[in-house]
Amino acid sequence: MDCNGYRQENHDQNLFPKPKVLVLEPPPVFKFHEDKLSQKFHFLKAWDSPLPLDQFLTTHAHSVQAILSHGTCPVTTNTIRLLPSLGLIVTTSSGLNQIDLQECRRRGVSVAYAGSLFSADVADIAVGLLIDALRKISAGNHYVTQGLWANNGDFSLGSKLGGRKVGIVGLGSIGLEVGKRLESFGCNILYSSRNKKSSVSYPYYSNVCELAANCEVLIICCELNDQTRHMINKEVLLASGKKGLIINVGRGAIIDEQEMVRCLIQGEIAGAGLDVFENEPHVPSELIALDNVVLSPHRAVHTEETLMALVELVMGNLEAFFSNKPLLSPVILDE
Numbered sequence: 001m002d003c004n005g006y007r008q009e010n011h012d013q014n015l016f017p018k019p020k021v022l023v024l025e026p027p028p029v030f031k032f033h034e035d036k037l038s039q040k041f042h043f044l045k046a047w048d049s050p051l052p053l054d055q056f057l058t059t060h061a062h063s064v065q066a067i068l069s070h071g072t073c074p075v076t077t078n079t080i081r082l083l084p085s086l087g088l089i090v091t092t093s094s095g096l097n098q099i100d101l102q103e104c105r106r107r108g109v110s111v112a113y114a115g116s117l118f119s120a121d122v123a124d125i126a127v128g129l130l131i132d133a134l135r136k137i138s139a140g141n142h143y144v145t146q147g148l149w150a151n152n153g154d155f156s157l158g159s160k161l162g163g164r165k166v167g168i169v170g171l172g173s174i175g176l177e178v179g180k181r182l183e184s185f186g187c188n189i190l191y192s193s194r195n196k197k198s199s200v201s202y203p204y205y206s207n208v209c210e211l212a213a214n215c216e217v218l219i220i221c222c223e224l225n226d227q228t229r230h231m232i233n234k235e236v237l238l239a240s241g242k243k244g245l246i247i248n249v250g251r252g253a254i255i256d257e258q259e260m261v262r263c264l265i266q267g268e269i270a271g272a273g274l275d276v277f278e279n280e281p282h283v284p285s286e287l288i289a290l291d292n293v294v295l296s297p298h299r300a301v302h303t304e305e306t307l308m309a310l311v312e313l314v315m316g317n318l319e320a321f322f323s324n325k326p327l328l329s330p331v332i333l334d335e
């Protein structure tokens, strides 16, 4: 530690090395803002090295104090164990299912994340997917661009958004933003969540199957963890019924994807709007072929503006760590 409190010398980049940060796979912020990030940090790019990952980690074992990670990049027990100097993982995601938090807790490794930075953007996409699925915007685009309209084809009617009963699964910051937006469209909001929220008057269901049975649309906004993996299973899908719509902006694996595909094909649910999938970037071919499904490439979280704010947050967290100051957006690792 130097007189400015830095754990590594970095105030004069010509004389002193920048703090090293390990990157296992390129995060989306790299595509647009790598130059800016690289002005302050030296990134060790595991994916760019000819060495197998374990060997790469062993080679840099003692110099890596921080990892920069993202939503679909696993940070496993093995990775953490191979890095004895590791003190921080910064992820550009709000979701944390890809990081072994238990090992972080055990080792005393801090974690910083995007918190609620993306909530409004994700809520916009959830509502967009719902309106598209109900009013058939993408299907209408296909109908026009494929010349079917000009050929006197028949385009089926959509359904009204206002007055619809919408069940939000997970009333965290994204779910609350979705609720706010849909209230202004005249929807009736119901929800399920780990706990009943005193801040809202929406009807609460502790059981997601009962929620599904009592609404016309389910919007999945919760995090993926051991309790929510495949929570939207056959029983819940069937409870949604033949007019039920499923919108997912959480994580793909919250839904039993195979079962959802089967229900869509057999008409046991009416349709879906999906930004996330179980095995990204692979999307089941059956989903691609269905015209009652709207697909989006896990982009709900990213707008130009939010990526800009994200870079500042990532740099702020790394700078705080290397200056021994409190992190800007720490994850509280409960016992």
Ligand SMILES: O=CC(=O)O
Residues within 6 Å of the ligand: 071, 092, 093, 094, 095, 096, 114, 118, 301
């Ligand atoms: O999906 C992305 C995230 O968790 O931020």
